[in-house]
Amino acid sequence: MSEFTYRNGMLHAEGVSVVDLAERFGTPLYIYSRTHLIRQYQALAEAMKPIAPQFYFAIKSNSNLAVIETLGAQGAGADVVSGGELFRALRAGISADRIVFAGVGKTVAEIDYALSEQIRFFTVESEEELTRISERAVAAGCVGRIAIRVNPDVDPHTHKYTSTGKAENKFGVDLSRAEKAYEQALQLPGIEVAGLHMHLGSPIMTPAPYAEALEKVRPLCERLKKEVETFRHLDIGGGLGISYRPEQAPLDPRDFASAVLPALHGLGLAVGMEPGRFYTGNAGILVTRVEYVKQNPFKKFVIVDAAMNDLLRPPLYEAHHEIVAVQQTDEQIFGDVVGPVCESADFMAQNRELPAVESGNLLAILSAGAYGFVMASNYNARGRAAEVMVSGDRVEEVRARETWEELVQGERIPTWE
Numbered sequence: 001m002s003e004f005t006y007r008n009g010m011l012h013a014e015g016v017s018v019v020d021l022a023e024r025f026g027t028p029l030y031i032y033s034r035t036h037l038i039r040q041y042q043a044l045a046e047a048m049k050p051i052a053p054q055f056y057f058a059i060k061s062n063s064n065l066a067v068i069e070t071l072g073a074q075g076a077g078a079d080v081v082s083g084g085e086l087f088r089a090l091r092a093g094i095s096a097d098r099i100v101f102a103g104v105g106k107t108v109a110e111i112d113y114a115l116s117e118q119i120r121f122f123t124v125e126s127e128e129e130l131t132r133i134s135e136r137a138v139a140a141g142c143v144g145r146i147a148i149r150v151n152p153d154v155d156p157h158t159h160k161y162t163s164t165g166k167a168e169n170k171f172g173v174d175l176s177r178a179e180k181a182y183e184q185a186l187q188l189p190g191i192e193v194a195g196l197h198m199h200l201g202s203p204i205m206t207p208a209p210y211a212e213a214l215e216k217v218r219p220l221c222e223r224l225k226k227e228v229e230t231f232r233h234l235d236i237g238g239g240l241g242i243s244y245r246p247e248q249a250p251l252d253p254r255d256f257a258s259a260v261l262p263a264l265h266g267l268g269l270a271v272g273m274e275p276g277r278f279y280t281g282n283a284g285i286l287v288t289r290v291e292y293v294k295q296n297p298f299k300k301f302v303i304v305d306a307a308m309n310d311l312l313r314p315p316l317y318e319a320h321h322e323i324v325a326v327q328q329t330d331e332q333i334f335g336d337v338v339g340p341v342c343e344s345a346d347f348m349a350q351n352r353e354l355p356a357v358e359s360g361n362l363l364a365i366l367s368a369g370a371y372g373f374v375m376a377s378n379y380n381a382r383g384r385a386a387e388v389m390v391s392g393d394r395v396e397e398v399r400a401r402e403t404w405e406e407l408v409q410g411e412r413i414p415t416w417e
């Protein structure tokens, strides 16, 4: 169920008119629904209740402090992939013992930071990383808890850029080497073997890949559980799919639960999950104003004030986002929605039936709450959009629009003297 609905022909975010928000905060504007975030959290928690997993919100999907805080207040921890994300999670009030740290390229500084905060565990992506965490933990006189990210070589049936659990992907340690990696971990000083991790990719639209991967890693988990006293966690990653098109069914948490619970029951391990998009994707829209409608000899271009620097998913993944008029109309035109950035890749929709709009009208790009603002850049010296959060009739600006002054902050012209 969406929290972005029409009332008297005008799009609303929960109880608030999107036109009013665009006038008050300007465009392009990201709008997040707090109710949707909470509802998604609760739906998954309810479905998985028989094993009560710890949810680690994958903050890479949307790392605004208000979003992290909303989910943290529901009980979520955080899955982070950089020192910056760890900083954000802590700043938003997530306690370190509910934070896990993944990523193939953790630097010494990032490892030191996470060790000093005593996070729950590192999701280790290579044997070399194990050695590095061991050395840093010994140097700091502490223990680094780790879960090896096992790559189970399962096809998640998603875009090649968002598949992470196939043998050819850079992530994790393949299943055939995992046992050796655990042996290495058990010998290393300063390391505590806390669990096993996997993440297959995203968005995953059926539970089958999870069930297949669990079948593959289960024997290893059982063995480690028996042999290693500290081995207590199984983190099954994120990637749960949402609907990006009206006709597309999202991954139903109840179907997901039915498929994975049999494999998880009886393992005796604390299960972790790392949903990102499932919480945030349909919690957000990107509102943009039409600047021009241009007809060239081949097609029509609706030129808007949002661009690929605001929402990269269409050019990066050929991702589909529904685009609707903020003021409802039955009339349609056919063409592309493009931004002002100087790239032909700067599009939000191509060759589509679109609402008939003209200069000054507002459009809403749907399902933009995940991997939207977080991928924004300053390309073409464009300031990043403002972000607001709505809860019922209330609105809070949760990130101010970036100013031109902020664009040049930190830069200086050398004097060469």
Ligand SMILES: Cc1ncc(COP(=O)(O)O)c(C=O)c1O
Pocket: 058, 060, 061, 079, 102, 164, 199, 201, 202, 203, 237, 238, 239, 240, 274, 275, 276, 277, 278, 370
């Ligand atoms: C390790 C890990 N966990 C969780 C996620 C979250 O994926 P999603 O937002 O699709 O749930 C990702 C996404 O890249 C990931 O790499």
